[in-house]
Amino acid sequence: MSGSDERERSDRHVVLVGMMGAGKTTTGVALAARLDRPLRDGDVDLEARTGHTGAEIAAADGIDHLHHLEEEVLLDALADERPAVVAAAGWVVEAPRCREALADRATVVWLDVPVGELVSRMATGAHRRPLDPDAADALLARRQRCFAEAADLRLDARAPVDELVASVLDALDEADDRSTEEAP
Ligand SMILES: Nc1ncnc2c1ncn2[C@@H]1O[C@H](COP(=O)(O)OP(=O)(O)OP(=O)(O)O)[C@@H](O)[C@H]1O
Numbered sequence: 001m002s003g004s005d006e007r008e009r010s011d012r013h014v015v016l017v018g019m020m021g022a023g024k025t026t027t028g029v030a031l032a033a034r035l036d037r038p039l040r041d042g043d044v045d046l047e048a049r050t051g052h053t054g055a056e057i058a059a060a061d062g063i064d065h066l067h068h069l070e071e072e073v074l075l076d077a078l079a080d081e082r083p084a085v086v087a088a089a090g091w092v093v094e095a096p097r098c099r100e101a102l103a104d105r106a107t108v109v110w111l112d113v114p115v116g117e118l119v120s121r122m123a124t125g126a127h128r129r130p131l132d133p134d135a136a137d138a139l140l141a142r143r144q145r146c147f148a149e150a151a152d153l154r155l156d157a158r159a160p161v162d163e164l165v166a167s168v169l170d171a172l173d174e175a176d177d178r179s180t181e182e183a184p
């Protein structure tokens with residue numbers, strides 16, 4: 001894993017990033033249980049803060065306003081001293097402030113899913129704004145670099161959830177082993 005070692009690994013948040021429908025919430029619930037950490041889900045925090053879903057905010061106030069709120073929600077979650085598992089909003093890797101905070105305070109896992117599978121996964125749940133396949137394709141192409149820059153670990157998230165969780169736990173253990181070996 002790359003990324004800043006300013007904080008001990010065990011103090012860092014584990015943040016799941018990826019496109020809408022990539023499985024951040026689903027994997028986040030299972031990972032938080034295994035790590036015995038709280039789950040901070042961007043969509044849940046957004047609704048608790050505003051009383052509205054992302055889809056409602058985008059429709060009423062525009063996508064830029066939604067993005068501004070999502071940025072604040074992630075920065076708040078990362079500022080919490082208690083290490084958590086965080087399911088971040090899909091967009092946040094495009095925000096330089098978020099990428100900086102992620103590099104400082106988190107181990108970042110990119111749940112990467114091809115567009116065809118994403119589109120069927122996005123059909124579930126009511127909180128998402130609608131996105132057609134061509135728009136999803138263009139968005140992923142544009143955002144690929146941001147995900148790659150932010151991520152310490154990239155997983156093919158077509159795998160079953162328990163395998164994804166095991167891969168994250170393995171990567172965290174390996175990083176812990178390396179930092180123990182490197183300690184003076
Ligand atoms: N590893 C997986 N294998 C198969 N289906 C999955 C997997 N992970 C998630 N799903 C399914 O994909 C759909 C979207 O998952 P989820 O809501 O967790 O995505 P998300 O990344 O949190 O989306 P959003 O960014 O919109 O909140 C759900 O129906 C979920 O059951």
Ligand SMILES: O=C(O)C1=C[C@@H](O)[C@@H](O)[C@H](O)C1
Nearest residue numbers: 019020054070089090091129
């Ligand atoms: O991935 C995206 O582009 C988005 C994700 C959501 O969190 C919202 O920011 C919005 O619906 C756009």
Ligand SMILES: [Mg+2]
Nearest residue numbers: 024025043087
């Ligand atoms: Mg989610």
